[in-house]
Every structure is written in structure tokens, then in C-alpha cells.
Amino acid sequence: MGRIITKRKIAPEIISLEIEAPAVAEKAKPGQFVILMTDERGERIPLTIADYDRQRGSVRVVSQVVGKTTAKLSRLNEGDELFSFVGPLGKPSDINRYGTIVVVGGGTGIACIYPIARELKEAGNRVITIIGARTKELVIMEEELRKVSTELLISTDDGSYGKKGFVTDVLEEVLRKEKDVKKVWAIGPAPMMRAVCKATKPYNVETIVSLNAIMVDGTGMCGTCRVTVDGETKFTCVDGPEFNGHLVDWAEFMNRLARYGQLEKSSFETYKRERGKDNG
Amino acid sequence: MAEMIPKPERMKRSPRQMPEQDPKKRIRNFDEVPLGYTAEDAIYEAQRCLQCDPPPCVSGCPAEVHVPQFIQKIVEEDFAGACIEILKTNSLPAMCGRVCPQEEQCQRVCVYNKKDKPIAIGRLERFAADWAREHRVKEKLLEIRKKDKRVAVVGSGPAGLTCAADLAKMGYDVTIFEALHKPGGVLIYGIPEFRLPKKIVGHEIDKVKELGVKVTTDLVVGITKSVDELVEEFDAIFLANGAGAPQFMHIPGENLNDVYSANEFLTRSNLMKAYKFPEFDTPIKVGKKVAVIGAGNVAMDAARTALRLGAKEVYVVYRRTRKEAPARVEEIAHAEEEGIRLDFLTLPVRIIGDDKGNVTGMECIKMQLGEPDESGRRKPLPVKGSNFVMQVDMVINAIGTMANPIVARSATGVQTNRWGYFTVDEETRATSREGVFAGGDITRGSATVISAIGDGKKAARAIDCYLSSGSSLRKR
Numbered sequence: 001m002g003r004i005i006t007k008r009k010i011a012p013e014i015i016s017l018e019i020e021a022p023a024v025a026e027k028a029k030p031g032q033f034v035i036l037m038t039d040e041r042g043e044r045i046p047l048t049i050a051d052y053d054r055q056r057g058s059v060r061v062v063s064q065v066v067g068k069t070t071a072k073l074s075r076l077n078e079g080d081e082l083f084s085f086v087g088p089l090g091k092p093s094d095i096n097r098y099g100t101i102v103v104v105g106g107g108t109g110i111a112c113i114y115p116i117a118r119e120l121k122e123a124g125n126r127v128i129t130i131i132g133a134r135t136k137e138l139v140i141m142e143e144e145l146r147k148v149s150t151e152l153l154i155s156t157d158d159g160s161y162g163k164k165g166f167v168t169d170v171l172e173e174v175l176r177k178e179k180d181v182k183k184v185w186a187i188g189p190a191p192m193m194r195a196v197c198k199a200t201k202p203y204n205v206e207t208i209v210s211l212n213a214i215m216v217d218g219t220g221m222c223g224t225c226r227v228t229v230d231g232e233t234k235f236t237c238v239d240g241p242e243f244n245g246h247l248v249d250w251a252e253f254m255n256r257l258a259r260y261g262q263l264e265k266s267s268f269e270t271y272k273r274e275r276g277k278d279n280g
Numbered sequence: 281m282a283e284m285i286p287k288p289e290r291m292k293r294s295p296r297q298m299p300e301q302d303p304k305k306r307i308r309n310f311d312e313v314p315l316g317y318t319a320e321d322a323i324y325e326a327q328r329c330l331q332c333d334p335p336p337c338v339s340g341c342p343a344e345v346h347v348p349q350f351i352q353k354i355v356e357e358d359f360a361g362a363c364i365e366i367l368k369t370n371s372l373p374a375m376c377g378r379v380c381p382q383e384e385q386c387q388r389v390c391v392y393n394k395k396d397k398p399i400a401i402g403r404l405e406r407f408a409a410d411w412a413r414e415h416r417v418k419e420k421l422l423e424i425r426k427k428d429k430r431v432a433v434v435g436s437g438p439a440g441l442t443c444a445a446d447l448a449k450m451g452y453d454v455t456i457f458e459a460l461h462k463p464g465g466v467l468i469y470g471i472p473e474f475r476l477p478k479k480i481v482g483h484e485i486d487k488v489k490e491l492g493v494k495v496t497t498d499l500v501v502g503i504t505k506s507v508d509e510l511v512e513e514f515d516a517i518f519l520a521n522g523a524g525a526p527q528f529m530h531i532p533g534e535n536l537n538d539v540y541s542a543n544e545f546l547t548r549s550n551l552m553k554a555y556k557f558p559e560f561d562t563p564i565k566v567g568k569k570v571a572v573i574g575a576g577n578v579a580m581d582a583a584r585t586a587l588r589l590g591a592k593e594v595y596v597v598y599r600r601t602r603k604e605a606p607a608r609v610e611e612i613a614h615a616e617e618e619g620i621r622l623d624f625l626t627l628p629v630r631i632i633g634d635d636k637g638n639v640t641g642m643e644c645i646k647m648q649l650g651e652p653d654e655s656g657r658r659k660p661l662p663v664k665g666s667n668f669v670m671q672v673d674m675v676i677n678a679i680g681t682m683a684n685p686i687v688a689r690s691a692t693g694v695q696t697n698r699w700g701y702f703t704v705d706e707e708t709r710a711t712s713r714e715g716v717f718a719g720g721d722i723t724r725g726s727a728t729v730i731s732a733i734g735d736g737k738k739a740a741r742a743i744d745c746y747l748s749s750g751s752s753l754r755k756r
Contacts, residue, residue: 001498023504037461043552043561044461068561084461086498216552216562219459219500220684222544223526226535233528233535238686252535255637259537263563270558 002036002085005058007078010140013065014108015074016050022057024087030115031093031210031242034059035218037084038072045069046215048187048241049088050111050141059087062111062140067264068271089218090241093208095119098182100126102174102205103149104167104196106188107133110140112210113187118148120185126150128178130170132188136161168195175203183208186245190254197245209245211236211253214260227253284355285327295397296325303617307587310473310555313614314378319359322407326354329399332391337401340389342734343370343442347386347401354404363412366405367419371445371488372438372733374413374480377406379471380730381608413483427451429747432514434501434687437465438729439520439720441488442736443743448491450744455514456493459500462551465522466721467729469551470543472581474588478550506690507716515752516715516743519691519702520736523721524684528677529573533631538567538639542574542582542678549585567674569593571642573628574678575605576726580615582676587618594620595670599627599647599660623670625649627662631675641669681726691716701725708742709735715753717743 006018024034033048051060065071076082093116101120105113110131121127129149133139134157146152154162155170163170167188175181184207186196193209200207213225213236225236228249234240299315300306306313317325329351337347346365353362366373382388382402390398411417431447433440436458444454462468467481489495499505501521510517526541528534545564548554552562566589572579575598583594596615598605601624605612616622623644630643646666649658683700695703695712702711702718709717719735721727 023499027504041553041560084498086459086461086500087504089500089503216544216547217460219503219524219686221524221526222547223528223541224544228535233530252637255537256535259565260563263557263565267558267561267563 002082004076004078004080004082005056007076010062011138013074014062014138014140016060016062016111017073018053018056018058018060019082019085020057021059021085021087024059024085025052025054025057028052028059028088029092030095030119032088032090033218033241034061034085034087035089035215036061036073036082036086038069038076039083042072042083043069044084044216044218046089046212046218046237048112048210048212049115051115062108064108068268071268071271086218089237091239093119093185093242095123097124100128100178100181102128102130102171102178102181102184104130104171104184104186104188105145106131106167106192107138108140109186109188109192109210110145113185114141114144114148116185117145121148121150128174129153130155130167130174132156132162132167132170134158166195167192168199171196171199175200175205181205190250190257193245194250194254197248197250201246207245208242209248210241211243211248212257213237213241213253214257226256287330290328290330293324293328295328295400296321296403298400298403303619306474307618310588312477313474316410317403317407319357319411322354322359322404323357325400326351326404328392329355330391336389336391337386337399340386342385342730343376343737345370345386345405350408351399351401351404354408359408359411360415360417362408363417364419366408369737370733371442372484373405374409374484375438375467375476376730376733377402377404377409378476378480381728383609385730413480419487424449424451426453427747429453429515429752430455430513431516431518431743431747432457432510433518433520434507434510435465435519435521435720435722436463436485436495437520437522437720437732438467439732439736439739440465440518441485442733443518443520443719443740444493445488445491446737446740447743448488448493450740452744452747454493456495457499457501457505458495458497459521460551461497463495463497469547470578470581472546472550472585473555474584475581500686502686502688502690507687507694508690508692511715511753513754515747515754517717517753518709518736518739518743519687519694519711519716519718519722520720520732521684521687521722523681523701523726525682526677527680527682529628529679531628531630533633533639534677536631536633536639537637538565538674539631540674540676542572542578542676543681545582545676546578546585549589555585555589564589565674566591567639567672569672570595570674570676571628571670571672572596572676572678574598574680575600575607575612575622576678576680577607577611578726579678580607580611582678583615583620584618586674586676587620591674595672596620596622597626597628597642597644597670598622598624600657601625601649604657625660627660628675629667632669639673639675642672642675643667643669681721683722687722694718699725707738708745709739710742715746715751
């Protein structure tokens, strides 16, 4: 378990890994996540499941280099074995036949919404998918998402592809036009998810977000991933990772997300310096 | 062989103290605090033993260690033999010698305890186990006939390891399932290096594996595999997944950035080795002034870890008094020697933070003791108007744990009580579902390593009975 079967670079600094994990693949559902470690000294990091193949016994994750652990992960090759790989953790997305659904993905969150969009479509929903990134080359999984969406809309911050602006700009247009959106799913960086919630609020459309909280064990043992939802403390790992975004205390969530920011930054810098030496 | 000294002579001796690292030095490292007996220390202490018949100490030991026999081996300077004697009933002697509350078990019933100077059984156990490890003593295992029955053990903490080892010694095919990436449970993620070196835990787990026990890590029973699925593959199951979930006080400010559960703080430091950051990748933060809420062993572990990670001042805050504090006397003494301040009769009511979510203080109220409550302890009551603010920048919550429901949710027909713990028969550890047994913290709430070991032993015996009678979970 944990062997990298295929590795693809799908954008600058973004890789897609297919990992051998039959026990995880067998149980995996959209919305769930895994926790992995690259090596014995590594961190345990949660990654949302981007896809799974029960026949091949594999799980796919998409990762962008943002720190030391993701940098180490990006250096692994096909055939390499992860030190640890566990899942599928968290509650699955609540997939039902709702009607019209808008699914919004930003950055690597695009990968996370893929299995959700696919299952929603299969369940008979009209799925409008909006994906966005900073610039054209960071727009990932466009073709795959097109296949599982009724309609696919794209935005880039710099206007190099699709509509210029944020996913929320596109979402506002959709909400104005579509009279009967039953639910919105939004996965991406915390500021984006918060912005989506702000946009859907006036329309009173339930908005599900998937929180990328810091975790250690991922099974409800440590409480690192605490978040306040509707005034109550929840553990993202076992009560989530999906929550009603209109009820999430975003300020607290984003503060907690930044808890180790400085330490993570210095650790990444040291790592890059050392890698630089190795290569020189 | 050391000489047998006459009884009156033995009784005159005072217990041999165990040397410890100097408190000023040890707060700057994670090395073990008590340094262990030398051979001479061990013999001196062992010679005090009166070899009572029947021995009260054995009845005080949930692991049923043959105490007089192993102590006699030490007197005879057969240190390997001493360890082998312990291993007959206890697969985790180096751990028990360190973290067992002997003062409440074997040493409490020692005849010498009447004069308040019981034989230091724990120290002797530790000595024998350490000696055997350092001298690579191989336990000669009796040839056991392998049995055609498979047992699943859920959780690799002290209960699971003990049950697995005992069953393997009886010839059963045992597989332990562990949710984390390393086996050991609380011994690995909970108890710090300076109290229980991980090398020693690793060694004792390796010995269990040498018995033929298989350990599958990274498999969360209840998630990756349900108990109901295990039923299809195994003849009997022992659930020992620990209490797991941290409790919070539900006071304002508890989700501020630098408010940790003791589970998180200790798991980062112990399991993930964050105390070696950035050599290891997992970060940990520690404030200048740290408050630890609670006064159990876990609170002491968290407080002493915070100190070693660089906190300038550490306060343990507890709503009752020293007398009611659940931590071992030895642990409280160690903490105080290291400069940790204990604030008794103090209850936190609010944690205060700034707009970035950083902790700037903790508001507390003074307490006084009233009438005894249902636990028999005098109930602490707030003193009106005594609120004050402690200047701290980090808070660690060590008020205890509760049942993690993950395993129970996947186990059809296995009853839990209103707190989520499995209900079991005290003696057989049998749950409400035939063939499924349970022990350790998930049956009693946060308790001790030794009670978990006791449960593991009882369950192994009952599982042997169950399987020997021809019963099995599997439909054949």
C-alpha cells in the first residue's frame, strides 16, 4: 500500500499521483480524504481524494508544492512507496438528486470537486461547474470536468483563459441567471470558499465547503482541526471535512490555518537551501 | 551469587533510591529522567525482599508477574533469568517498570508498606528488563503447536499488545490493526520520551512480533475496515482501540490558535517527533508562559514537555487540591522539581485572545472544596468574585479523554454504555456480541497502562476458552 503507480505533472508545481491502495479505494467516496507521509521524518498531511479506481485498487490525489512536505512529495517518482497512506477519512459528500447544482473549484480544489461533480451528475443532477485559477496554465482537469458537467465555466485572475476575474464573479452571474440552484459545493483556498459563501448568502443557497484544516491523526484523536460551525466546536476530520459554509466561523478557521505559518516557511526555506546545495 | 542475608538484617535496610538526572539539566533535554539501578543497587534492593508465601505483591499485579521469583533471581545475580521470569506473564516489562503506578498495585500490598518502605518492585522490574535488552537475552520459547484459529486485535497499545502476545504464545495466529503509522498506541503518541524512551517501546513491540504477531499499521478499523468485516475473516476479535477523543471545557476562547489538547501537543512531540523540528517535519509551538489544565499524568507530561520545548513558565491549573490530583505522586514531584507551578483550587472560565487568534490570558476563578460528590471526592465550588486573569500565551487542555465512536459504530451488536465505552464482563472482557472481547481505555475511560495490560491478559484467556470450545465468529 502507498506505492506510486503513476505520476503526472498537470501544471507547473502541480502533480497528480495515482497511489496503490486497494483497501482505501474500496471504501472511498467523493468528499473524503487521505492522510499521507512521504518518509519517516515527514508530516502527516491530509489530501482530498481526487479520484479512485476500485478495479485498479488505486486512489488519486493532486498536490501543489506549497511547503516542505508537498515539495518532498513532488520529488517522489513512479514506483516509490509512501511511508504512510491511510483513509478514506472524513464523511463523504451528501450526494442526492437535488436538481440544479453549482460546483465551484479553485486551485487544487478543482481536483477535489471532480469526483463530487461526477457522482452528482450520475445521480441525475444538472451540474454547472465553475473552475478558476490565477492563470491559464494552472487551470487543471478541464477535460475530465467537462465530461461530468452539464456546463463548464472557467475563470482566470489575469484573464489569460476563460472569463477574467474570480470564480465568484462567474458564480454571481450563474446565480442571477439560474432561478433554481439547489446547492453549491465550493472547494479551494479558504479565502475563495469564504467569498463563495458570501456570494451565495443573498440567494439563500446552501453552500457546502470542504475545509482543509491542519490535522495530525485524522481520526478524531487530537483535535488540531477544530472549527466552529453554527457556534459549536466540530472536528474537521470526523465531523467534516464538508460543512455548511454559511455557518463556519471563517475568521477563526483562517487564524487556525495560519498557526504554523512561520515555522512552515522557515522549514521550507531550509529545505530549499539544502536541496540547492545537493544539486550544486 | 550474592549472599542471602538474615531476615532482621533485610528489614533494617532502607529502600535503595534510583539516581535521576539533575532537574536543572533535564529540563533542557528529552532524555529519560530516572537513570535506573546499577547491578549493585538492584541486588541490594532485591535482598530486602522477604519472599512472602503467599506473596501479596502478586495479587496486587494485574499482569500477574511472579514477583518473588524474579526478585530472587536478582539476588542470585541471574539477571537474564529474572527477566525471563517476568516475561512468563508480562510481555512489556521495561515499560511497566517505568510507567506502572506500582505504589497503587504491587507495592501497596507489600508487607514493607506498613512501614512505608515497600520493595521497589517497579525499579527492579525495570532493571531486569533493561539488563536483558542490553545483553540481548533471548527468551527460549517453548515449542508451541500452531492453532488453526485467527484472532484480530484492534489497537496496538498496552492492552492490544499484551493480548496479542499471550494469544501468540498459545499458538494462535494474531493480527493487530493500528490506525497510526507506528504501533504502540499511547506508549508511542502519549507518554513522552523522558518518561518512556521510544527505543524501549520499539524493542518490546519487536519482541511481540517475534512471537509471530502480525502488525498492520495505517488501517483504521471502523473506517478502512469495519468490525463487521473483521468478523468475516477472524475467529475472535479483541477491541482495544483506546479512549482517544480529547475533552474540552467548552469555555469561550478554546479554539484560539495556541490552545492545544494534550493529545495534539503530545502526539506532535512524541509520535511525530516535533521536539526535533526541523530535523523532523512536524512543527510544534510553545509559548513563554503556558497553562496546563488538569492534574493527571497527562497534564504532567504536557507541562514537562512544554518546559523542555522552551517555555519559561509553566503552570498546572487544577480545580481541586493536591490530594485529589490523579497524577502519580512521583510525576507531580518530578514536575515541581523542574520548576512547574501547581495552582490548585483554580478553575479556568475563559481564554482571552487578540484579533489574530493569539492567546493573551486565561481568566480563572478560585475554588473551595464542598461536600463529597459521587466520585467520593469533595466537590469544588467557585468562590464568588474571586476571578482573576493569568498572563499566559498558550493553554494545553489535559482534562481527560472520552470514547472515540469510530470503532463502535462499525460493530453491530456490540453494546456501549452511555459514555460510548464498550460494556464488558469484568473477568472475561466479553462484549454483548459472542466472540468479540474488549479491554483497555475503551472499556473504562482513561486509566493506566497496567489496567490495560490486565485486560489484555484476561481477554487472551477468555478468547482461548472460547476458541478451544470450538466456537468461532466465522461461519464454517
